Amino acid sequence: MYWDERHETIRPAELEALQLRRLRETIERIQNVPFYRDLLAREGVRPDDIRTLDDLHRLPFTRKQNLREGYPFGFFAVPRKEVVRIHTTSGTTGKPTVVGYTRGDLDRWADLIARAMTMIGLSADDVFQNSVNYGMFTGGLGFHYGAERIGMTTIPAGTGNTRRQIEMIEDFGVTALHCTPSYAMHLAEVAEEMGAGLESLTTGMFGAEPWSDATRRALQDRLGITAFDSYGLSELFGPGVAFECPEQNGLHIWHDSYIVEIIDPATGESCGPGERGELVVTPLIKEAMPLLRYRTGDITMLLEDDCPCGRTQRIARFSGRVDDMLIIRGINVFPSQIEHILMALPEVGDQFMVYVDRNEHHLDEMTIHVEVKRQYFSGELTDLARIQQKIVRALRDTLELRTAVQLVEPGSLPRFEGKARRVVDRRSTV
Ligand code: DLL
Numbered sequence: 001m002y003w004d005e006r007h008e009t010i011r012p013a014e015l016e017a018l019q020l021r022r023l024r025e026t027i028e029r030i031q032n033v034p035f036y037r038d039l040l041a042r043e044g045v046r047p048d049d050i051r052t053l054d055d056l057h058r059l060p061f062t063r064k065q066n067l068r069e070g071y072p073f074g075f076f077a078v079p080r081k082e083v084v085r086i087h088t089t090s091g092t093t094g095k096p097t098v099v100g101y102t103r104g105d106l107d108r109w110a111d112l113i114a115r116a117m118t119m120i121g122l123s124a125d126d127v128f129q130n131s132v133n134y135g136m137f138t139g140g141l142g143f144h145y146g147a148e149r150i151g152m153t154t155i156p157a158g159t160g161n162t163r164r165q166i167e168m169i170e171d172f173g174v175t176a177l178h179c180t181p182s183y184a185m186h187l188a189e190v191a192e193e194m195g196a197g198l199e200s201l202t203t204g205m206f207g208a209e210p211w212s213d214a215t216r217r218a219l220q221d222r223l224g225i226t227a228f229d230s231y232g233l234s235e236l237f238g239p240g241v242a243f244e245c246p247e248q249n250g251l252h253i254w255h256d257s258y259i260v261e262i263i264d265p266a267t268g269e270s271c272g273p274g275e276r277g278e279l280v281v282t283p284l285i286k287e288a289m290p291l292l293r294y295r296t297g298d299i300t301m302l303l304e305d306d307c308p309c310g311r312t313q314r315i316a317r318f319s320g321r322v323d324d325m326l327i328i329r330g331i332n333v334f335p336s337q338i339e340h341i342l343m344a345l346p347e348v349g350d351q352f353m354v355y356v357d358r359n360e361h362h363l364d365e366m367t368i369h370v371e372v373k374r375q376y377f378s379g380e381l382t383d384l385a386r387i388q389q390k391i392v393r394a395l396r397d398t399l400e401l402r403t404a405v406q407l408v409e410p411g412s413l414p415r416f417e418g419k420a421r422r423v424v425d426r427r428s429t430v
Contacts, residue, residue, distance in 0.1 A: 003118035003150070004111065007256040009310050016053060018256055022284035024050050030290045032077040035070055056259065056282060061268065061293045065092055067235070072098045075289050083288050088136045089234035090325075090332040093340040094398055096136075099234050100288040106145065108285050109237040112254055113146020116243035119252070119309070120203060120228050122176055124151030127200070129172075131157045131165055131179040131187070132208070132330065138238025139208055139330070143178050146240065152176070159183065162190045169198055176203040178230075180330040181211035181219065185362035188222035198223060205230050207239060209327040210318050216248075229317055235294055236283050242315060250303045250314040257285045260313065261293070262302055265322040273304040278322050279315070297321050324423060326356060328364045331401050335423050341394050342370060347387045349373045351413040351422075358427040367404040368395070374410050 002008050010018065027047045030036040039060055040046070049055060067075055068091055075098075076083060084103050088096035101109065122128070128147045134140035134156060147154045155172060157165055159179075165187060168174065179187070184206055191198055201223055207230030219227045231251055232239035241258060242251035253260050259282040262271040271277035279296045298321060303314040326333045335354060342348045349371035357365050370391060376383055384407055391405045 001118050001121055003115040007254070008115060008119075008252075009312070010256060012312075015255060015312075019259055019284060020050075020053055022256075023053065023056065023259065023282065026282070026284055026286075026290045026292075029077045029287065030292065033070075033075055033290070035066060035075065036292065053259070056261075056293070057270075059292050061280065061295050062291050063295050064097060064235070064297070067097050068092065068095065071095050073100065075291075076100050077290050078102055078288050085141075087138045087141075087234055087238065089138070090334060090337065090399075092334045092336050094337065094344075097235065099138075099237075101237070102287040105237065105285075105287050108257070109142060109240060110145040110149045112237070112240035112257060113143060114149040115254065116230065116240060117146060117150055117152070117176075117205075119243065119245050119311075120205075120226075121246065122147075122150065122152060122203060126152045126175045126203075127155070127173055128152040128176045128178070129155045129157050129165070129169060129174040131159060131177060131183065134158050137208075137330070138232070138234045139178075142232070142238040142240060143205075162187060163194065166191050166194055166196050166198070169201060170196055173200040175200055176205065177201060177223075177225070178205040180208050181206040181215055181227075182209065182329065182358070182362055182364060184219050184223065184227075185215065188219065189361060192222070201225050204228065205243075207231055208330045210320070213317075231298075231318065233296060233298075235289075235291060236281055236296075237286070241281070245307060245309040245311060247307055247309055249307070250316050252307070252309075252311045253313050253315055255313045258283055260302070260315070262300065262315075265295075271301065273302045276301045276316075276319065297323050297325060326354075326366075326423065326425065328356065328366050328401055331399065333366070333399055333401065337398060338368065338395070339422075341398050342368075342391070345391060345394060347372050347376050348391070349410045351415070353413050354423045356423070356425045356427055364427065365404065366401065367406065369406050369408050369413060371410045371413055372407050377407070377409055 082102050083100040085101040087099050091097045130143050132139040204225040204227040216227050228244040230243050232241040242253045244251050261280040262277040263280050265278040279298045279300050281294050299319050300315045324335050351371045353369045355367045388405050395403050
């Protein structure tokens with residue numbers, strides 16, 4: 001079951017030639033981005049210097065922080081007029097990371113998702129419910145257009161109103177579901193409460209956050225499905241970068257479109273097959289926003305043995321991040337963003353602590369304890385309530401996430417002598 005058999009099963013020699021050609025085109029295009037033009041000039045690298053794929057290692061890495069310098073459109077390699085869509089994802093401070101797509105980008109992105117869905121046996125015979133956020137998050141429209149491309153009957157359900165979601169699955173005979181694994185656990189629970197059997201469902205596609213094999217087993221049992229892992233990030237279009245095949249044993253990377261490296265995050269040196277490290281990706285088919293050696297922050301390893309499905313390059317399921325990014329209900333949150341928001345508020349004191357829990361309904365909750373300045377703490381209770389609401393609002397406006405905020409007395413939170421450990425993640429991965 002191939003959508004694009006030639007590219008999915010391409011053999012090493014042909015792949016290398018294709019990657020090299022696309023890499024050189026990318027480097028040509030990237031000259032339009034001032035950040036890269038300066039960087040390549042500084043490093044003394046000219047497009048003609050890229051003769052083999054090994055020459056990629058002469059190019060510098062790109063990090064999420066670099067993208068901040070170009071906010072909002074400084075990383076676009078085409079005139080703004082040619083950018084037909086924008087998405088955003090969390091930045092490391094107040095402003096989000098902006099990503100742009102040309103018409104061609106959207107076309108290629110939909111094709112990559114169509115490949116993934118075809119790989120696990122989905123087709124125009126299926127009814128697909130897309131239960132993720134349709135806003136700036138790439139999971140909504142990304143999957144939507146991929147599903148329509150293969151002709152599935154597509155239901156843009158979005159998130160929330162779980163009972164209604166379950167009714168739709170039953171009433172419309174939904175066969176394939178896409179959402180975050182934690183929302184899938186919640187759906188399973190509500191379906192059980194409602195006595196809904198969800199008989200039509202056969203396939204689940206879950207991603208946007210880490211999930212364990214134990215969660216996979218629970219979801220397969222409770223929803224009566226086969227559950228597949230889906231990986232991607234907004235900077236590389238969104239979902240559709242890597243996806244599990246029916247073997248459910250690692251994720252296939254679409255290597256004609258992405259060059260993959262695994263590096264030791266401390267030294268930047270390459271890791272061998274079977275050695276875990278940070279995934280670094282050079283996208284080869286992005287027009288609006290090409291990137292070089294993008295540090296994803298995600299930890300995985302290359303798997304070496306051949307996959308019986310006939311596709312080649314595979315990576316292991318993700319085992320964590322190299323940084324402190326949290327994923328709360330599918331939304332990425334950097335502790336540095338929280339700090340940035342809190343420290344801009346005059347009432348906030350010196351310290352804060354972030355607690356992350358998974359409640360009995362399998363939903364993530366973030367509680368932030370915030371010290372307020374002494375003069376406010378000893379003031380009127382109504383003042384404290386106003387400050388609390390102001391903080392909740394400021395966090396919601398930037399993070400797009402509801403948080404619980406508790407104000408505490410100055411001096412009551414832990415102080416740190418070394419690196420502050422302000423985040424306590426109490427979720428179990430099961
Ligand atoms: O989460 C894109 C996506 C949407 C992927 C729907 C899969 C399904 P961002 O919001 O930019 O994009 O977040 C990207 O989420 O760097 C990982 O840390 C994490 N992540 C995504 N998929 C997985 C996964 C979307 N399958 C960040 N396993 C990435 C573990 C994942 N972590």
